[in-house]
Amino acid sequence: MRLQIPLIVVLVTGLLLIVTFFIPHEPFGSLEQRFLIWYSIVAGFTMLLGLDSLTRYHLVRIRDKIKGWGFSIVLLLGLFITLGLGFYSWAKYQSPFTLGSPFMFLYTYVIIPLQATMFALLAFFIASAAYRAFRARTTEATLLLVAAVLIMLGRVPLGGWLWHRMVDFADLIPGTHLAGLKNLEIFARINDWIMDIPQTAAKRGIFIGATLGGIVMSIRIILGIERSYISGS
């Protein structure tokens, strides 16, 4: 029964959502919206599980004085100060997201800089990864390199500047009047074409394949063939 009841719940919930799609009338009409709200509520409770797991893990590290335990104190302090400021701002300003509240101060001056810098840091690692990936040793790697360089040139002022200099250089040839070509902004056009045609084509092909796979997996889950999601507990 411990296995059968969850399988029945999945079957009924999945089928009901499919039925609501084909019969958008009461009592099924509002079911999809209702289920989505319920989904958010249930998912909200899982946040408590994550919070418990994170707190427990770092409390154990502090208790056992595992190397780097001092940073676990920093993490827990950050967590509980954020929670404290959030609920304090709630009590005082009706919402923690009110501008000028202590919670928004924390968001503006701690969370945003940390998040933005963490992602900005990736620029350096991407550059180092690019060095390894972009060595044009094969046709495929060359294609990758050329596409990436063209996209980058098409999106920065350097691309426009480079095109203008190329036209100026070509204009030096006696008898040629190519200055009008400057308005072509060739790198920007190439960039648009790559993004609109070959990039869209491959991305669409990949996404269609992935969606078909997702649909098949959904059918397997609803029919109880795929059960990995309940095997762990």
Place this chain on the structure above:
Amino acid sequence: MILHILGTWIAAGLTIAIFSFLYKDNPFYKFAEHLYVGVSAGFGVIYVWAFDLKPMLVDRFISEHGVERWILLVPAILGILMLTRWTEKYAYISRLPIAFTVGIGAGLGITGSVQGFLLPQMQATLLPLTTINNVILVIGVVTTILYFYFSHEFKGASNIILRVAIVFIMVSFGASFGYTVMARISLLIGRMFFLLSDWLHII
């Protein structure tokens, strides 16, 4: 004003602490990294409470009447059942809310993705082959789909399909890579501008 100055100094300190990782892993980076995880988790809890649990469960339970009110106990109980994972003996009960969420995901995974993604994308691909761009687009989509069709081995002449698909896939990956690099560089410029302008007032 004082709070703004204090906040700017805190933000600058944390920004430099993160960037210090470029030299090597060090205690300043570890401090900022752990702080980031802690405050992000705290922010996540407040966010979920503010935008999910409170408006969808607590506020509605107070404002609704009759069946609409009491039916909210269903997701509330399912949510509480999820917490049975804390106990070893009753952890199996958490399968019920998990099954419910998986069922919703699977149900929407069929109808939602067919209606919202698959059909519009296929419709956008069924183009008249009157221009070069349309021909390239259709060839790209079809060959890319076939590239990931592993039930059939492409040999001999049909191997050309795979070669064409690789060209499209590599161009696509290169374009996505270039796009990502630009996004990261933009963020880097943003952080540098913050340090030099907002903090140091050099520019």
